[in-house]
Amino acid sequence: MTVANESQDTLDHDPKLGHSTLSLASYLLFVRRYLVIVNPVSGQGKGLPTFREKVHPILMEAGVKVELLVTERPGHARSMVSSSNLSEIDGIITVGGDGLLYEVVNGLRCRDDSDRISNIPLGIIATGSGNGLARSVAEYSKEDADYLKNPVLSTTLAAARGKVVPVNLMEVELDGRKIYSFLSVGWGLLADIDVESEVLRAIGESRFTIWSFLRLAKLRHYKAQLSYIPCERVSRDELNGTSRTSLRERDPVFIDGEFISVYSTCQSYIGSDLIFAPKAQPGDGLIHLTYMTKDAGRASATQFLLGIDKGAHLSVSGVSYVTVKEFTIRCAGGINGTITIDGERVTGEEIKIKISPRPLHVFAL
Numbered sequence: 420m421t422v423a424n425e426s427q428d429t430l431d432h433d434p435k436l437g438h439s440t441l442s443l444a445s446y447l448l449f450v451r452r453y454l455v456i457v458n459p460v461s462g463q464g465k466g467l468p469t470f471r472e473k474v475h476p477i478l479m480e481a482g483v484k485v486e487l488l489v490t491e492r493p494g495h496a497r498s499m500v501s502s503s504n505l506s507e508i509d510g511i512i513t514v515g516g517d518g519l520l521y522e523v524v525n526g527l528r529c530r531d532d533s534d535r536i537s538n539i540p541l542g543i544i545a546t547g548s549g550n551g552l553a554r555s556v557a558e559y560s561k562e563d564a565d566y567l568k569n570p571v572l573s574t575t576l577a578a579a580r581g582k583v584v585p586v587n588l589m590e591v592e593l594d595g596r597k598i599y600s601f602l603s604v605g606w607g608l609l610a611d612i613d614v615e616s617e618v619l620r621a622i623g624e625s626r627f628t629i630w631s632f633l634r635l636a637k638l639r640h641y642k643a644q645l646s647y648i649p650c651e652r653v654s655r656d657e658l659n660g661t662s663r664t665s666l667r668e669r670d671p672v673f674i675d676g677e678f679i680s681v682y683s684t685c686q687s688y689i690g691s692d693l694i695f696a697p698k699a700q701p702g703d704g705l706i707h708l709t710y711m712t713k714d715a716g717r718a719s720a721t722q723f724l725l726g727i728d729k730g731a732h733l734s735v736s737g738v739s740y741v742t743v744k745e746f747t748i749r750c751a752g753g754i755n756g757t758i759t760i761d762g763e764r765v766t767g768e769e770i771k772i773k774i775s776p777r778p779l780h781v782f783a784l
């Protein structure tokens with residue numbers, strides 16, 4: 420692996436050991452090694468200085484040895500993670516946004532030894548423009564307020580501390596290909612806006628607002644079959660004072676129709692400020708699916724878009740919201756309109772999404 424070794428002797432500073440009198444042998448037993456992958460162009464392009472000035476000093480204090488990879492191009496992180504020897508690595512930290520983590524997750528899951536290696540703890544130092552998973556994880560661990568004050572510090576402390584939570588992951592089958600998604604799978608209105616507004620990237624976040632108005636003015640409908648298996652978490656009994664829950668499936672639903680939007684997530688936040696599924700819980704095994712058919716009309720589509728930043732979109736009339744175990748979108752000859760998986764554009768005739776039986780393990784405070 421062509422990574423720079425940023426390790427440093429931290430014996431005198433290791434808070435886990437508390438003092439510097441332990442033998443080197445016992446110190447080595449405790450030391451953790453993290454592969455840190457920095458996307459230097461994420462967000463405002465400050466990933467590398469942020470890592471060096473704010474992240475690395477805290478990791479060193481915590482006794483973490485760092486192997487550093489600074490990406491040089493799209494796909495670099497994925498190819499390194501899918502082919503490198505990770506047997507000495509105790510965690511992988513991304514310094515960037517959801518796009519960088521998407522590469523790492525898919526790189527890990529396509530390895531021959533993925534059964535063993537994909538349990539490796541993942542950390543996200545939020546320096547991207549899209550940080551949906553970092554924000555969701557902060558919310559799951561009730562660290563929202565600290566995260567909002569200082570996302571880099573909050574996510575770095577989580578990685579340094581080393582405690583992990585299981586986090587939902589979706590397995591997507593797209594015309595026989597397998598892709599992993601930890602955030603969202605969308606088709607139609609929202610996905611169109613996300614991808615098409617790229618041409619206005621230079622103007623920042625307001626590109627979404629401008630493109631939303633354009634798309635609402637010329638509302639499109641796309642034909643397809645949507646099928647899903649509704650599923651909900653129900654409480655079972657009280658055992659030893661611990662309340663237990665289990666998943667209850669219902670009969671499958673099939674809709675052959677024209678859709679304005681189908682959008683799903685398995686986290687609470689799909690972007691730094693976009694709360695799409697307020698009830699999502701870490702590792703709850705549920706996909707939060709929304710859809711609007713043609714009958715919903717422009718007024719509902721507008722309310723839907725306006726409501727997302729407050730989580731009010733789910734109760735808009737004409738918007739169907741259901742928690743599911745899996746769902747499929749199918750259209751012979753190819754699904755029209757944009758499909759996105761964690762913001763990445765894909766095309767195909769059939770896309771099937773289900774919760775992976777193997778969740779991610781993400782550092783959380």
Ligand SMILES: Nc1ncnc2c1ncn2[C@@H]1O[C@H](COP(=O)(O)OP(=O)(O)OP(=O)(O)O)[C@@H](O)[C@H]1O
Nearest residue numbers: 461462490491492493515516517518519547548549
């Ligand atoms: N060195 C690089 N140069 C150009 N692109 C890169 C580089 N490293 C990674 N990428 C790509 O940059 C994309 C965005 O990365 P990331 O999610 O870290 O940042 P972001 O600012 O949140 O992203 P976005 O531009 O999607 O808002 C990813 O798809 C990744 O493949």
